Structures are given as C-alpha cells and as structure tokens.
Amino acid sequence: MKMRRIIIEWMGMLVAAGMVSAAEANLLANGGFETTGRLAAKRLEAMIKNGMTLDGEDPLLPMRWWWSSNGPVDMRLAPDAHSGKQALKIACPKGVLDMQMAVIEVVPGATYSFGGWAKGKGVGKVAVLGNAYEGARELAKVDLAINPEWTESRGQVTIPGNIRTVTISLAVWKAEPALADDLFFSADLAAPFDADAAMTAKYAKDAHTLLYVDFDGQNNAYRLQAGARITDDKGGRFGKGVRMEKANASSVAIPLSLKEMPPEGTLEFWLAPDDDPEHIYSYMDLLAGISLS
Numbered sequence: 001m002k003m004r005r006i007i008i009e010w011m012g013m014l015v016a017a018g019m020v021s022a023a024e025a026n027l028l029a030n031g032g033f034e035t036t037g038r039l040a041a042k043r044l045e046a047m048i049k050n051g052m053t054l055d056g057e058d059p060l061l062p063m064r065w066w067w068s069s070n071g072p073v074d075m076r077l078a079p080d081a082h083s084g085k086q087a088l089k090i091a092c093p094k095g096v097l098d099m100q101m102a103v104i105e106v107v108p109g110a111t112y113s114f115g116g117w118a119k120g121k122g123v124g125k126v127a128v129l130g131n132a133y134e135g136a137r138e139l140a141k142v143d144l145a146i147n148p149e150w151t152e153s154r155g156q157v158t159i160p161g162n163i164r165t166v167t168i169s170l171a172v173w174k175a176e177p178a179l180a181d182d183l184f185f186s187a188d189l190a191a192p193f194d195a196d197a198a199m200t201a202k203y204a205k206d207a208h209t210l211l212y213v214d215f216d217g218q219n220n221a222y223r224l225q226a227g228a229r230i231t232d233d234k235g236g237r238f239g240k241g242v243r244m245e246k247a248n249a250s251s252v253a254i255p256l257s258l259k260e261m262p263p264e265g266t267l268e269f270w271l272a273p274d275d276d277p278e279h280i281y282s283y284m285d286l287l288a289g290i291s292l293s
C-alpha cells in the first residue's frame with residue numbers, strides 16, 4: 001500500500017497591519033523568487049508532459065507560486081537578478097507561462113499598487129484577479145515592459161466591495177528569453193511588514209499567540225496518535241517536525257483551554273508532503289468541546 005507521509009509544523013501567526021499612510025510594503029511572498037523548493041515527481045512529470053523544460057531533473061523552483069503553461073516553455077531560476085540572488089528566467093517564443101500567487105487578503109475599498117521588474121525580450125502582463133463568489137475576475141492589469149535593462153512596470157487597483165482576496169498573475173509570452181523579478185502587490189502600512197519572513201524565519205510567539213507548538217521540546221503540549229512521530233532536527237521547516245502516516249490516519253492532538261474564544265484568529269503550520277498528492281485532505285482542524293473536569 002502506498003504510504004503518504006507528511007511533516008507538519010505548527011505555526012501560529014497573527015499579523016495586524018494598519019492601513020494608514022506610511023511606507024509601501026510588498027504583501028506578495030516570494031515576489032523576488034529567492035525562496036525555493038522542489039516538486040513531487042508526479043507534478044514534475046505532468047509539467048514536462050505539458051511542454052515545460054526545467055533546470056535539470058530535480059530543479060529548484062520558486063516556493064508559493066503556482067503556474068501553468070501553454071505550448072513549449074522553459075522556466076528556471078537565473079543569477080541575473082534585479083535584487084537578491086536570482087530572478088525567474090522564461091524562454092517561450094511559442095508558448096505562454098502564467099505564474100499565479102493566490103489568496104492574498106485585501107480590504108474592500110482600499111487602493112494597492114502592483115507590478116514587477118522585467119528584462120530581456122518578450123511580452124507580458126501583471127494582473128490582479130479578484131476572487132469573487134462567481135469566479136476570478138480581472139480587476140486591473142499592467143503591461144510588463146521587457147527591455148534590455150531592468151525596467152519597472154507599475155499599476156494601481158482599488159478593491160471592489162465584494163472582493164476579500166486577490167490572486168496576482170504574471171503572464172509572459174514571446175519570451176526569448178525574459179527575466180522577471182521583484183513582483184509586488186503593495187499597500188502603505190504604518191508598520192514595516194516583511195511578507196517573506198513567514199517563509200524564511202521561524203515564527204516567534206507574541207502577545208496574540210494562543211497556542212504555539214514547534215515540536216522542539218514541549219513534550220507535554222501535544223499527544224501523538226496512531227503512529228505520528230517526531231522527526232530529527234532537520235525534519236521540520238525549522239528544527240523538528242512531526243511525521244504522520246496516511247495508512248494509519250495519524251494525528252497530533254494539541255489541547256487548548258480558553259476562558260472564551262477570540263472573535264477571530266488564524267491557524268497556520270508548515271506542511272511538506274513527501275509523496276504525490278492524490279486527493280484533497282484536511283490537515284488541520286480546530287475542534288471545540290466542553291471540558292467536564
């Protein structure tokens with residue numbers, strides 16, 4: 001029987017960001033393509049079958065982005081960067097690559113800037129898609145200026161009242177090749193905000209954190225069930241994690257006692273499936289009950 005193994009690490013995080021005028025902060029995580037990961041073999045195979053070529057058999061690819069291709073497309077990370085150490089390099093004289101970053105929370109009525117930097121030869125656009133109940137809808141777009149030197153393209157969008165999340169799309173075609181870097185979807189925030197920090201730095205508990213388990217030591221904070229086990233020091237995103245077996249329906253129970261529930265909050269954790277995703281699973285639930293003791 002095929003085993004599904006997953007490693008999760010809990011990460012609680014609450015970000016409070018005031019919308020008063022201050023510094024422009026990029027809300028797009030990994031817009032600079034600096035954080036990378038690897039894909040499961042089955043997804044790689046599907047991409048190659050669909051006409052994509054990549055940087056070797058097990059390429060490093062940008063985390064958090066989702067993409068689709070139409071026709072022959074070569075996509076890889078290249079050291080010719082606008083900032084940081086690498087940019088996205090796209091070669092597709094006869095194909096189209098559409099990169100998407102989904103589910104960015106927005107405030108209805110607020111105005112955001114968006115765009116990115118490009119270089120090389122090709123045609124492209126950056127679009128903001130509103131995730132409406134009836135489906136995705138393009139709210140704004142800007143043509144990507146792709147020139148021999150790094151050039152910024154920038155637009156603005158005001159969020160309609162029925163939109164709570166947006167998807168940012170970067171589409172490139174006729175690229176021979178084109179480089180893209182530092183994609184952004186920005187707001188003016190009162191306090192500095194680093195969207196990349198959630199990926200690159202371990203979460204630290206703060207005054208808003210109700211529960212935080214990193215599996216690095218607090219043995220009494222959770223119960224391992226049905227074959228779940230703690231990994232070694234490198235098994236989690238940062239330090240240890242917990243490994244669960246699909247065949248056993250393993251789980252981890254983390255009790256939380258509160259005098260009253262807060263009006264809102266988030267559940268966050270790192271997940272690293274190390275085999276091929278076959279279905280949609282529920283990975284984390286918040287279950288409410290009444291304690292009798």
Ligand SMILES: [Ca+2]
Pocket residue numbers: 032033034081082083084085086087181182
């Ligand atoms: Ca970069």
